Amino acid sequence: MSKLIYFIKPEEFNLLIKAEKKREFKLAYLLAYGSGLRISEIIGYKRKDKISIDPLKPSQIDIEARTIRVIGGKGMKDRIVPLFPNFKEEYLKMLPLKLKRITLQIHFKKLCIKILHKNNLSFHKLRHGFAINSRNKGVKLEYLRMALGHSRLDTTSIYLQSDPQEMLKDYKTAFEDI
Numbered sequence: 001m002s003k004l005i006y007f008i009k010p011e012e013f014n015l016l017i018k019a020e021k022k023r024e025f026k027l028a029y030l031l032a033y034g035s036g037l038r039i040s041e042i043i044g045y046k047r048k049d050k051i052s053i054d055p056l057k058p059s060q061i062d063i064e065a066r067t068i069r070v071i072g073g074k075g076m077k078d079r080i081v082p083l084f085p086n087f088k089e090e091y092l093k094m095l096p097l098k099l100k101r102i103t104l105q106i107h108f109k110k111l112c113i114k115i116l117h118k119n120n121l122s123f124h125k126l127r128h129g130f131a132i133n134s135r136n137k138g139v140k141l142e143y144l145r146m147a148l149g150h151s152r153l154d155t156t157s158i159y160l161q162s163d164p165q166e167m168l169k170d171y172k173t174a175f176e177d178i
Contacts, residue, residue: 006120006158008033008129018113022098031056031068032126034084036134036147039123041073043099053094063089073149081147084165131159 008016013033031037037056044055052143055071060069066083073079105123112121127148134144145156 006118006128007132008121008125008127010129010133012116013126013129015123016111016117018134020111022107025104025111027091027094028097028099028104028123029108029126030084030086031177032123033129034086035068035081036127036130037068037070037081038074038127038149039072039101039104043097043101043104045101048172058095061092061095063087063092070147070149075149075151077149079146079149086098108149131156 017026017029020029028042031042032039040053042056045053060071060168061083062069064081068081068083070079095167108123109119109121113119131144131148134147135141141153141156144154148156148159150156
């Protein structure tokens with residue numbers, strides 16, 4: 001049996017956003033959860049072997065079309081992703097975000113412990129939340145695969161494992177008369 005996949009539920013995400021006071025962190029969370037971006041696609045990534053991803057820039061966002069153009073994402077792939085619905089034009093002035101990867105990850109983990117009382121959540125779980133929420137809202141798997149930047153649907157399916165608590169509630173409902 002595979003490991004259980006943890007993700008951020010919409011009500012949990014709303015609690016995190018409400019509790020976050022720093023605008024840069026809040027925008028990073030919104031980009032990951034609302035648009036499915038990887039941390040490296042938000043703040044950039046540099047490795048010693050000269051592989052790098054530039055941080056997200058205002059020129060990559062089309063407010064009218066409600067899209068973000070990811071340039072050179074994981075695997076050096078370009079793609080178009082949806083811009084989260086509540087994106088404000090003022091956010092453009094904050095880009096590129098000047099956050100370090102480790103700072104963002106640690107800050108997010110501490111916030112999850114403080115607000116959600118969960119210590120098993122990483123920044124990447126926001127992306128899982130985007131995938132699950134998209135699927136629950138009826139987004140076709142092929143479109144979700146494209147938005148996440150996956151080459152194969154079986155990779156996308158890893159993100160879509162069901163919540164065991166929801167499964168138990170469904171079974172309880174199905175067998176409540178027994």
